[in-house]
Amino acid sequence: MNKPTGSEIRVASPLKAWASRFALLLLVGAAFGLMLIGRTNGFLVEQTRTTVTDMVTPILDAVSQPVDTFSGVIDQAESLANLQSQNIALKEQNARLLHWQAVARQLEAENAALRDLNRMVPDPGMRFITARVVGDPGGAFVRSVLINAGDRDGIEKGQAAMTGAGLAGRVAEVGLRSARILLVTDINSRIPVIVGGGRDRAVLAGDNTNYPQLLYLGPTAKLRIGDQVTTSGHGGVFPPGLAIGVVSAVSETSIRVEPFVDWAHMEYLRVVDYEMSGILDFQSVEAARAAEAEAAAAEAAQAARAGGEGPQQ
Amino acid sequence: MRQGVLHRLDGVARIISPFFVTLLLVLLALLPLRVSAIAPIMPAVALVGVFFWSVHRPDLMPIWAVFLIGFVQDLLAGGAWGPGIVGLLLAHALVVWQHRFFLAASFVLIWCVFMLVAAVAMTVTWLCACLAMMTYIDPGPVFFQYLMTVAIYPCLAWAFLRGQRLFQR
Numbered sequence: 001m002n003k004p005t006g007s008e009i010r011v012a013s014p015l016k017a018w019a020s021r022f023a024l025l026l027l028v029g030a031a032f033g034l035m036l037i038g039r040t041n042g043f044l045v046e047q048t049r050t051t052v053t054d055m056v057t058p059i060l061d062a063v064s065q066p067v068d069t070f071s072g073v074i075d076q077a078e079s080l081a082n083l084q085s086q087n088i089a090l091k092e093q094n095a096r097l098l099h100w101q102a103v104a105r106q107l108e109a110e111n112a113a114l115r116d117l118n119r120m121v122p123d124p125g126m127r128f129i130t131a132r133v134v135g136d137p138g139g140a141f142v143r144s145v146l147i148n149a150g151d152r153d154g155i156e157k158g159q160a161a162m163t164g165a166g167l168a169g170r171v172a173e174v175g176l177r178s179a180r181i182l183l184v185t186d187i188n189s190r191i192p193v194i195v196g197g198g199r200d201r202a203v204l205a206g207d208n209t210n211y212p213q214l215l216y217l218g219p220t221a222k223l224r225i226g227d228q229v230t231t232s233g234h235g236g237v238f239p240p241g242l243a244i245g246v247v248s249a250v251s252e253t254s255i256r257v258e259p260f261v262d263w264a265h266m267e268y269l270r271v272v273d274y275e276m277s278g279i280l281d282f283q284s285v286e287a288a289r290a291a292e293a294e295a296a297a298a299e300a301a302q303a304a305r306a307g308g309e310g311p312q313q
Numbered sequence: 314m315r316q317g318v319l320h321r322l323d324g325v326a327r328i329i330s331p332f333f334v335t336l337l338l339v340l341l342a343l344l345p346l347r348v349s350a351i352a353p354i355m356p357a358v359a360l361v362g363v364f365f366w367s368v369h370r371p372d373l374m375p376i377w378a379v380f381l382i383g384f385v386q387d388l389l390a391g392g393a394w395g396p397g398i399v400g401l402l403l404a405h406a407l408v409v410w411q412h413r414f415f416l417a418a419s420f421v422l423i424w425c426v427f428m429l430v431a432a433v434a435m436t437v438t439w440l441c442a443c444l445a446m447m448t449y450i451d452p453g454p455v456f457f458q459y460l461m462t463v464a465i466y467p468c469l470a471w472a473f474l475r476g477q478r479l480f481q482r
Contacts, residue, residue, distance in 0.1 A: 020376065024406050027380045028399060034384070035395030035445045045394065052388045056340060064344050071346070135389075136345035138355030140454035141442045142392040145345065173391075180391055187448060208451060266345075 050175035053135075053146060057178035060134040061148045068267060075265075126239060127273040129153055131179075133266055143186040143208055144169070147269055150177045158237050160272040166243040166260035167191075167231060168269055181269060184244065184259055185212055192234040193244060196227030204229065204244060204257060211248060211256040223247055229257050239274040331373045332382070334476070335362030338469075339386045354457040356465045359386050360434060363401050364427055364466075365473050367408040368415045379405045393445035400438030404430050420470070428463050435459050 038045050079086060131153070135146030149155050151174050159171045161181045169189065172182035182189055189206035195214065200221035206212040214229070227247040233240025248258035338358040359382050366374035383398030390397065407430050408415070415423060439455045 020409065023376050024402065027376060028402055030380070031383070031395045031398035031402065034387075034398065035393060035441065038394040038445060039447075049388050049391070052385070056343070056389065059340065060343060063341075067344050067346065133345050135343040137343055137390040137392075139357075139390050139392070140354070140439070140452075140458050141396070141446070141450060142390060144391045146343070187446070187450065208454070 046173050049180075050173050050178070053173070053178045053180065054150070054175035057134060057146060057148055057175070060146065061132070064132075064134045127154075129155060129271045129273060130268055131155075131271060132268055134178075141187075141208070143183040143189075143206065144172065145181050145183065145266070145269075147179050147181060147271075148177065149271070150175045150179050152176055154273060155179045155271055156273070159274065160231070160238045160242060161269045162242065162272060163261050163266055163269060165262060166245060167238070168259075168261045168266060170237065171271060179271075183263075184261075185210060185263075191238065191244070192232045193229050194232040194240075195221070195229050195247065196223055198222060201232055201234070210263070211258055214247070214255040214257060217255065223250055223255060225250060239272060242272070328373060330476075331362070331366040331370060332378045334473070335359060335366070335374075335382050336385060338362055339382065339389065343389055354454055354461050356461040357431070357435065357458060358462075358465070358469065359383065359397070359401060360404060360431055360462060361427075361466050361469045362473075364404055364408060364430060365470055367405045368423060369473075369477070371409060371412065374405070376402070376405060393442060396438045396441035396445055399441050400434040403437055404434040407433065420467075424463075424466060424470075427466050431459060431462055435462070 129149055131147035131149035133145050134148045137144060137146075147155075147161070155171055155174050157171055157174055161168045161171060167184060169181040169183040169186070170191075171179050173180040183206070184191060184204060185206045185208065187206055187208045189204075189212070191204045193202055193204045193214070194200065195202055195217070198221060200218055200223075202214045202217040202221070204212050205215045214223075217223070225247055229244045229246065231238040231240055231242040231244065243260055245257045245259035245261075247255060249256040335358075338361075342355055342358045363374060363379050363382060367379075379401050380398055383401040384394070386401075387394050387397040415426075418426070435455060435458070439450065439452055443450050
């Protein structure tokens, strides 16, 4: 090894110090530049991010399996410990659910009959894509998870992601083999919902806490704690009627909702492929609606003509 | 000849290991732990890695590596680009600025300094995140994340030191 001589150090160290200071300024500047790009060029941000996520997902997929097994073992040990009390609770719940099942069957039949009577347009079909949660970035600024399914599995931006209990979030970014789900609790999440028996419309807005807020609720709306919150289907992003949670707190300043999803045990997510164009394809939806309205108007005009001619004959 | 190649590979591995170990930590921190309360306050492991090596082997944690680690972290987190990078760069700069101080410092003293540096870095990260997202973000989880990061520092530092000794043998 060549040791630097004294004079070399004397010349080199200020130069080095200057260079490192310059590099710091340059890189901090670059970081702020990236912040600016992030604000202005969403497409580039998304492309870069999905590329990196795609690269990382197979690794996460492999490593997260033992982690899942491990937490499964802990869960099992926990449930063994309170087997008896759990059994009693489950029996009670089962009885209650059987009752609800009967009610639901009855309502389903009634609903089908009424729809038939009204010739209601059926909701578009739904298809489910099940994916494993492989990444949870955590941190204080975002609430999102990564799943191990992407474009090649039929995942598309805007689709709803659910657990058995209810809505967890929506697909925000799609890579080839991975996708990022923006959870309903994230600060950027806004979902049109319907609340309670009065079926009041509102927007469910996340704020990075576990209890998202209800915004833009009409002044006449009357809410009680325990009222159900479901998706309204407005905006054509989500299918209507997906369960989200219940109203958990009502105060002067804010109304909070407790989602049904158990964030700690979110191992799998079902992505709902609702056969509707959603936010990404407004034009075709509008065109379809316009065509429908035109057809309906023509039909109505025909019916009116027929009705007008009817009594004369 | 063969010996020479292996020797050189070994040397390269030693040089890039701090960078890759820190990147690996960032990846591992992504794993879903299925513990309800931990996700929002997941310790900032990248900060621990960058601080540790900036103190002990600044030659192996150059500033561009810090930038890259921050960038990957911000990309994977799914939030805004930049805030994490600024925080890490700041931590690195603070350590390099006072480098002489660490030459004779004990572990406990370095840990105390880490508390200060992490506080500054995470506050700046939070400010930048608010700026980048153009909203006010509740600083509560950031504070708990800070506490977790400070608490996990000795464990990670111990593991890093063991790894370093293993390499030197």
